[in-house]
Amino acid sequence: MSSQEIPEENLPSEQDAAAHGAVEVAEDPFADPGLPAHKPRVQDIDERAARRSERTVAFLFTLSMLATIAFIASFVTFPVNKIVFIFPFGHVSALNFSLGLTLGIALFCIGAGAVHWARTLMSDQEIADERHPIAAEPEVRAKVMADFAAGAEESGFGRRKLIRNTMFGALAMVPLSGLVLLRDLGPLPEKKLRSTLWAKGKQLINVNTNEPLRPEDVVVGSLTFAMPEGLEEDAEDFQKEIAKAALMIVRIQPDDIKDKRELEWSHEGIVAFSKICTHVGCPISLYEQQTHHVLCPCHQSTFDLADGARVIFGPAGHRLPQLRIGVNAEGNLEALGDFDEPVGPAFWERG
Numbered sequence: 001m002s003s004q005e006i007p008e009e010n011l012p013s014e015q016d017a018a019a020h021g022a023v024e025v026a027e028d029p030f031a032d033p034g035l036p037a038h039k040p041r042v043q044d045i046d047e048r049a050a051r052r053s054e055r056t057v058a059f060l061f062t063l064s065m066l067a068t069i070a071f072i073a074s075f076v077t078f079p080v081n082k083i084v085f086i087f088p089f090g091h092v093s094a095l096n097f098s099l100g101l102t103l104g105i106a107l108f109c110i111g112a113g114a115v116h117w118a119r120t121l122m123s124d125q126e127i128a129d130e131r132h133p134i135a136a137e138p139e140v141r142a143k144v145m146a147d148f149a150a151g152a153e154e155s156g157f158g159r160r161k162l163i164r165n166t167m168f169g170a171l172a173m174v175p176l177s178g179l180v181l182l183r184d185l186g187p188l189p190e191k192k193l194r195s196t197l198w199a200k201g202k203q204l205i206n207v208n209t210n211e212p213l214r215p216e217d218v219v220v221g222s223l224t225f226a227m228p229e230g231l232e233e234d235a236e237d238f239q240k241e242i243a244k245a246a247l248m249i250v251r252i253q254p255d256d257i258k259d260k261r262e263l264e265w266s267h268e269g270i271v272a273f274s275k276i277c278t279h280v281g282c283p284i285s286l287y288e289q290q291t292h293h294v295l296c297p298c299h300q301s302t303f304d305l306a307d308g309a310r311v312i313f314g315p316a317g318h319r320l321p322q323l324r325i326g327v328n329a330e331g332n333l334e335a336l337g338d339f340d341e342p343v344g345p346a347f348w349e350r351g
Helices: 014-020 047-077 094-120 138-155 161-185 238-245 260-264
Strands: 083-087 090-093 204-206 224-228 247-251 270-274 286-288 293-295 302-304 310-313 325-327 333-335
Touching (some): 047 094, 047 161, 094 161, 270 325
Antiparallel strands (some): 224 247, 247 270, 286 293, 302 310
């Protein structure tokens, strides 16, 4: 339809034409046709409808707060490895399912509440303005601040306390989900990382033969792995306990041992150290007989077993913990206590 066919009542006023450009005409198809006339919403003319929208937004924000509380309760209540939901695509634990569901609801309700607030209660009238240089004049800056103040007033942020308070509550509580997830970085491990199953009198069991180790079983140049007596591979907590108690044993000529305490804690040159690297906890599995060095395959941390398992290369922060060993009445190697310090990577409870 050309401009000649547009009804007169639909044509923009002179003020609109000055603000938005001339109406499109056949001679100038690229002219700005202007903005359509603003149509008020029901909330703009009916305060009861505005109140209903306000209550809806507040309900969504409140629901977000409740979902955050449910997230925290789920994290504390549900066990880590218990499978309770079976889907065609796999098994899902109650903990993972509840955490995903409650956090999703909490975030969704904040977003839905903000969108509903903007679409029903905030000003929706489009305002066109001329572009201005980046370096605004004082008058322009004053106008922007005035427009911002007017927008804040039109949004009802100051007047609608119910929305404002529930929104603040929802936004304040959602970060609690992240704090709860980080709680295990705090002091919760207590003394769990400070002790293992090794204790005085526990025999060293060869992980390959599942038989007690005798001194003659450990030959010079070999690397033997052992676990504490009484730790069964089919036990429910086997993986957790072996991860802390994993032990490697080598035999070194006593004259080659440089560390005096290491010599006292050994038996006929047989020394026992934690197998867990002190960098990020990888299992050590490489041994060089001539140098008595062991190497972590993950990040190449290297330890000298002839010198107290001190770090000689790599990112590991401290030496490998040593286990004091001896021989019992049956002639089998046994532990004379636990490791001299916590195994694995350094943590903030050390010392």
